[in-house]
Amino acid sequence: MEEVQEKKFPNFDFTTGEVLLINKPYKWTSFDVVGKLRNSFKPLKLKVGHAGTLDPLATGLLIICTGKLTKQIDTFQAEEKEYTGTITIGATTPSYDLETEVDQNFDISALTEDAIKDNTQHFIGELDQFPPAHSAIKVDGERLYMKARRGEDVELKSRKVTISEFEITRIELPEIDFRVVCSKGTYIRSLAHDFGKKLNNGAYLSKLRRTKSGNFNVDDAFEIMELVNHIREIKQNPDFK
Structure with missing residues (x-):
């Protein structure tokens, strides 16, 4: 033993x-x-x-x-961060994760593993990324998620982020496991949401784990x-x- x-x-x-x-x-x-x-x-x-x-x-x-x-x-x-997690494809949520309920569903029957893996290349390098409406960023002295919970529309401003590595480690639809290495300020929830949009579909972040920082x-x-x-x-x- x-x-x-x-x-x-x-x-x-x-x-x-x-x-x-x-x-x-x-x-x-x-x-x-x-x-x-x-x-x-x-x-x-x-x-x-x-x-x-x-x-x-x-x-x-x-x-x-x-x-x-x-x-x-x-x-x-x-310092640069590394994350692993799971993207669920075929649906969206307002918060881009499991904090809120699914608000829209999409057909994933035509998606292929090659298309999913090739899609990562669109997100390598410096990007203009919009934060989720349900985030802790302050606008007019108040957290965005407070405004979002009240149903207020807020004009989101993009920020420059850098993704140096983005790989798919498992595909068992609707789940897609990934590993990402990125700069400070990168929202992985936004990455999941944008990943779905680039596939003409929908997606949200269903699991996230920070594995490294510097x-x-x-x-x-x-x-x-x-x-x-x-x-x-x-x-x-x-x-x-």
Whole structure:
């Protein structure tokens, strides 16, 4: 019977600054993770922030900075990202993912594997991408998703993003698995939506996982509760900082 190795934690110095890699759970917001860690440090008042938001329905690598290393958040956030996930073809949703219900269906009987794989080439390089209406971008001081939930029409502005790699890893229609390497600010939900449009069809993002950010890999990440429990344990040490 194979032995389960106990997780080894480094000797943390949270105040001077640590970069903590977290495997964000499904349906947690990025702020939920920050809040959970911040509460675990109490009564120590410590700066805690994340370097790059993940949608609640996404999982994977979330970079958390503590103490003086929070000053480097912008640097980490600017680095190239890798994602894996699933696009569901043949339907659309207003949010471009599973947050909202399907609003339109399309016939996928004529789609071929070659057409699907060839379609990725349209999205390699620098692109003008429109964010989803259901996004956290602020317009007039308010998050877009708040306006979208009220049914308000908002004029979306495109942004320059770069996709350096986009490959299809599995096709079992209506599901299409993919891997993407892209620049900061790329909306994978928008990529899924645009991918369907380019095929004269519809598509939405049904699964997303961030696997890399710069030189950081999700394989090296902590589960949030194992780290929180470890922090609670080491707080008993009078030298905790």
